[in-house]
Amino acid sequence: VQLVESGGGLVQPGGSLRLSCAASGFTFSNYDMSWYRQAPGKEREMVARISGVGGSTNYGDSMKGRFTISRDNAKNTVYLQMNGLQPEDTAVYYCHVLLRILTYWGQGTQVTVSS
Numbered sequence: 001v002q003l004v005e006s007g008g009g010l011v012q013p014g015g016s017l018r019l020s021c022a023a024s025g026f027t028f029s030n031y032d033m034s035w036y037r038q039a040p041g042k043e044r045e046m047v048a049r050i051s052g053v054g055g056s057t058n059y060g061d062s063m064k065g066r067f068t069i070s071r072d073n074a075k076n077t078v079y080l081q082m083n084g085l086q087p088e089d090t091a092v093y094y095c096h097v098l099l100r101i102l103t104y105w106g107q108g109t110q111v112t113v114s115s
Contacts, residue, residue, distance in 0.1 A: 001025035001104045003095040008109030011085055015113070019080040021095030021106055029053065029073040031099060035080045037091035037111075047093070048080060062088075085113045 007019040019035070032051050038044040048059045048069035057069050068081040078095065090113050095106040 003106035005109040
């Protein structure tokens with residue numbers, strides 16, 4: 001199993017970024033996919049989750065209305081569109097999948113929101 005994130009970077013407050021996570025090594029469409037983030041000195045928190053066929057999504061409270069998770073099962077890729085970014089969104093963002101009892105993480109992509 002491999003999860004490879006991309007799309008992070010430095011953005012000004014109010015800006016947008018789109019993260020991507022390319023997955024391989026499992027039947028992508030069969031599993032929910034999630035984004036988590038971890039800021040320095042803080043615990044890792046769930047950002048968003050999407051069901052295998054993409055019909056169901058849920059978000060962390062502070063992300064609702066600003067972030068959108070989506071997936072393309074033909075490309076084995078999950079996306080996170082982030083709008084209205086604020087300095088408190090600065091963190092390493094991780095892609096995650098739970099395959100039955102085994103959990104897998106990507107290497108993370110840094111998002112920094114600063115003027």
